[in-house]
Amino acid sequence: MLNHGLENREYIKLPEGVDIAITPAGVVARSYAYLIDFIILGLVLIAVSSVLAFLGDAGQGLILIAYFVISWGYNILYEMENGQTPGKKRLKIRVVQDNGLPASFSQIVVRNLLRPADMLPIGYFLGLVVMLFNNRFKRIGDWAAGTMVIYEDELEARPELSKGQVHVPTVSLTTEEQLAVLAFAERHDELSDARRHELARILAESFATDENNIEWQLLSYARHYAGQVNDNTGYPPQEGKP
Incomplete structure (x- = not known):
């Protein structure tokens, strides 16, 4: 792996002998992506809760189930398709393996199941601290899953x-x-x-x-x-x- 100066770009050699260039996404881009996803997730939960509230006591139980399924499944569902939630897609970043290849389903699950650890003691504080002390901006979930978040570079046609x-x-x-x-x-x-x-x-x-x-x-x-x-x-x- 080669580092590319101030751009923080890295070149990774794949087993096939091909070099690919990746640029780890920093705290700012990931924070904006998280904020977008948080708003979308909140709107979805409000809409679902409003509908289920009409079902009385049964609706209250369904709301709790829906909250659990939606809050945990939102990131996993989107990221297992192409490594991007709506927020990440808006910021043109995506989740990949440490070697730059697409993340597997198990890796996506692990990185999302460990979100509570990154949120300790409050507001992603521990996750942000960990991200700031490594040049790939990996949070705890990324370290455990062997993943990272990179910019989705647009390919430019060479002359x-x-x-x-x-x-x-x-x-x-x-x-x-x-x-x-x-x-x-x-x-x-x-x-x-x-x-x-x-x-x-x-x-x-x-x-x-x-x-x-x-x-x-x-x-x-x-x-x-x-x-x-x-x-x-x-x-x-x-x-x-x-």
């Missing part, structure tokens, strides 16, 4: 790279280094010659290579990371025309 020769790097790069190479290739035509040479020299250090044709090499590596295949373009290109 299409120019076609050309594709080469596989001879050294293994970290996810952040691969992203840096891709960013260099995507912005290559927008940069001045001096800025391109400066960035290329910095990136060349990761490959332990000289600076001859390093710009062309970086572009060919970026095409590999972008999933392109060789089109038999000549190698190397003319000087200054990567």
Whole structure:
């Protein structure tokens, strides 16, 4: 797992060898989501209680049953579908496993059954304290269930790279280094010659290579990371025309 600086973004390597990026949701976003869910849950309970109140003494017993079922089932029902209650969906956050994969039904149940522990002694005080002392903002229920709440990042389409020769790097790069190479290739035509040479020299250090044709090499590596295949373009290109 790699941390991504001030953004608190982390890269997690899945068993399949694929890296995924996640951003843990902080206290503010989760508090707003909880407030929205609290209001919705309160309105539902008021509506159900108003209807059952007409049934007299039997209605009072049904109200207690409905309160138990709705208050405990609300979060479990929504989160087991896609990890999002209405409040979480509004804030674009969701519950996932610690490895970034969708949370299982048993994990959803455990994290919600332990809500009373997070609410000790009152108003989620203990849960908030625990969240503030870890960089993934996990409450007690999350620690027990092996879950966390992350932002539902919107996927942005990356600029299409120019076609050309594709080469596989001879050294293994970290996810952040691969992203840096891709960013260099995507912005290559927008940069001045001096800025391109400066960035290329910095990136060349990761490959332990000289600076001859390093710009062309970086572009060919970026095409590999972008999933392109060789089109038999000549190698190397003319000087200054990567």
